[in-house]
Amino acid sequence: MLHTRTTAEQRRRALRERLATGRLLTVPGAFNPLSARLIQDLGFEAAYLSGAVLAADLGLPDIGLTTATEVADRARQTTRATDLPVLVDADTGFGEPMNAARTVQLMEDAGVAGLHLEDQVNPKRCGHLDGKTVTPRAEMVRRIRAAVDARRDPDFLLMARTDARAVEGLAAAIDRARAYVDAGADAVFPEALADEAEFAAFREAVDVPLLANMTEFGKGPLLDARTLQDLGYDIALYPVTLLRLAMGAAEDGLRTLAAEGTQSALLPRMQTRSRLYELLGYQEYSAFDSAVFDFTLPPGT
Ligand SMILES: C[C@](O)(C(=O)O)[C@H](CC(=O)O)C(=O)O
Numbered sequence: 001m002l003h004t005r006t007t008a009e010q011r012r013r014a015l016r017e018r019l020a021t022g023r024l025l026t027v028p029g030a031f032n033p034l035s036a037r038l039i040q041d042l043g044f045e046a047a048y049l050s051g052a053v054l055a056a057d058l059g060l061p062d063i064g065l066t067t068a069t070e071v072a073d074r075a076r077q078t079t080r081a082t083d084l085p086v087l088v089d090a091d092t093g094f095g096e097p098m099n100a101a102r103t104v105q106l107m108e109d110a111g112v113a114g115l116h117l118e119d120q121v122n123p124k125r126c127g128h129l130d131g132k133t134v135t136p137r138a139e140m141v142r143r144i145r146a147a148v149d150a151r152r153d154p155d156f157l158l159m160a161r162t163d164a165r166a167v168e169g170l171a172a173a174i175d176r177a178r179a180y181v182d183a184g185a186d187a188v189f190p191e192a193l194a195d196e197a198e199f200a201a202f203r204e205a206v207d208v209p210l211l212a213n214m215t216e217f218g219k220g221p222l223l224d225a226r227t228l229q230d231l232g233y234d235i236a237l238y239p240v241t242l243l244r245l246a247m248g249a250a251e252d253g254l255r256t257l258a259a260e261g262t263q264s265a266l267l268p269r270m271q272t273r274s275r276l277y278e279l280l281g282y283q284e285y286s287a288f289d290s291a292v293f294d295f296t297l298p299p300g301t
Pocket residue numbers: 050051052053062089125126127128191213215216218239240
């Protein structure tokens with residue numbers, strides 16, 4: 001019902017154990033808490049909270065306008081709706097290394113399983129935009145060390161993202177990733193790699209779990225799960241996929257409604273009331289106390 005069944009510690013452990021299997025973990029981004037539940041219901045084993053999606057959800061571009069507490073609030077809402085481990089996009093850590101430290105504790109308190117911090121300067125921008133600027137390597141190392149020191153649950157996953165590929169080239173990005181691992185990062189997110197050979201080079205050079213960002217309409221190729229598994233990647237991330245699908249469907253639907261004056265033609269594309277109720281667990285609430293409410297649904301709804 002209202003509650004989930006696992007603790008934050010159990011989910012963090014589950015994510016660690018899942019990563020240790022060496023099998024590719026496919027992680028879709030939830031665009032709201034309900035979609036996190038859908039991700040769980042369809043058998044995925046982790047969900048992502050994207051900075052780009054949260055910003056877009058608020059009608060903002062992904063240029064560092066959202067705050068640590070806004071992200072933590074959404075994270076808490078999300079972890080209440082699913083038992084899956086949730087990985088959170090913590091951008092640059094929202095300021096100085098001490099802000100990154102506070103961000104780690106906020107996210108631990110929000111029940112998430114891990115986060116990634118990137119080496120862009122503040123304010124950051126989407127990793128697939130041009131004109132990014134990265135911090136000096138030593139600054140990012142301080143950011144990571146501060147995050148590691150702040151972490152209270154050793155299973156909380158701290159992932160370092162480097163945006164250096166697009167700024168300083170592949171070799172520099174790899175050097176940075178190694179330095180970030182030495183500083184205590186548990187996993188690495190190499191952003192905006194150009195092709196499969198670059199994915200392979202990164203794998204060759206770095207010893208910790210690696211995340212492949214399969215975001216659409218970006219700078220990199222969309223590699224399928226088999227290819228990523230063969231390349232030795234650990235996480236395939238689909239950060240904005242569900243939002244793009246949902247917004248595409250919403251836009252089409254609005255056009256149809258405006259043109260036809262009724263939504264009737266759209267019904268086959270809609271999630272039905274019964275499917276929504278199934279996802280929300282209505283039956284369980286009703287079984288708990290049918291005096292509170294009961295319901296029957298007409299067939300086909
Ligand atoms: C992964 C990412 O950081 C995100 O916020 O989801 C974005 C995704 C995107 O803008 O497509 C990024 O790659 O910077």
